[in-house]
Amino acid sequence: MACLRKILGVTRRDRIRNTSIRERLHYYKELTTTIMTKKLKYFGHVKRMNNTRYPKILLEGHIEGNRPRGRPGKKWLEDIKHFCSETGIPSIAAAGHLATNRQLWRLKLVGKPSPRPTSGGRL
Numbered sequence: 001m002a003c004l005r006k007i008l009g010v011t012r013r014d015r016i017r018n019t020s021i022r023e024r025l026h027y028y029k030e031l032t033t034t035i036m037t038k039k040l041k042y043f044g045h046v047k048r049m050n051n052t053r054y055p056k057i058l059l060e061g062h063i064e065g066n067r068p069r070g071r072p073g074k075k076w077l078e079d080i081k082h083f084c085s086e087t088g089i090p091s092i093a094a095a096g097h098l099a100t101n102r103q104l105w106r107l108k109l110v111g112k113p114s115p116r117p118t119s120g121g122r123l
Helices: 004-009 019-024 031-047 054-062 076-087 090-099 103-110
Strands: none
Touching: 004 019, 031 054, 031 076, 031 090, 031 103, 076 090, 090 103
């Protein structure tokens, strides 16, 4: 939000609400949708990794032992499950299967296909 305020030349002392700043700049994308898209993109990235990579091991692993007292913390996969239900994907298993195909995954998240890698790019 600070960047948008900088663009307009407005400070917090001017006491202008964030919604009106977004309206002035015609920027209607919410922060929560940006976070959701980025988390789902990273989930797809991790699901396409080799099984020996640490992020994939941590995502699919299970820790033995008991949790401390109190309310359990929110897990990252619970966020993914919630975001999947918002985008129309029935389960995490279905999301994992869909994420193995980068083109379909990107199309489901963003609504446009990912750019084809150039000859100098990595796969």
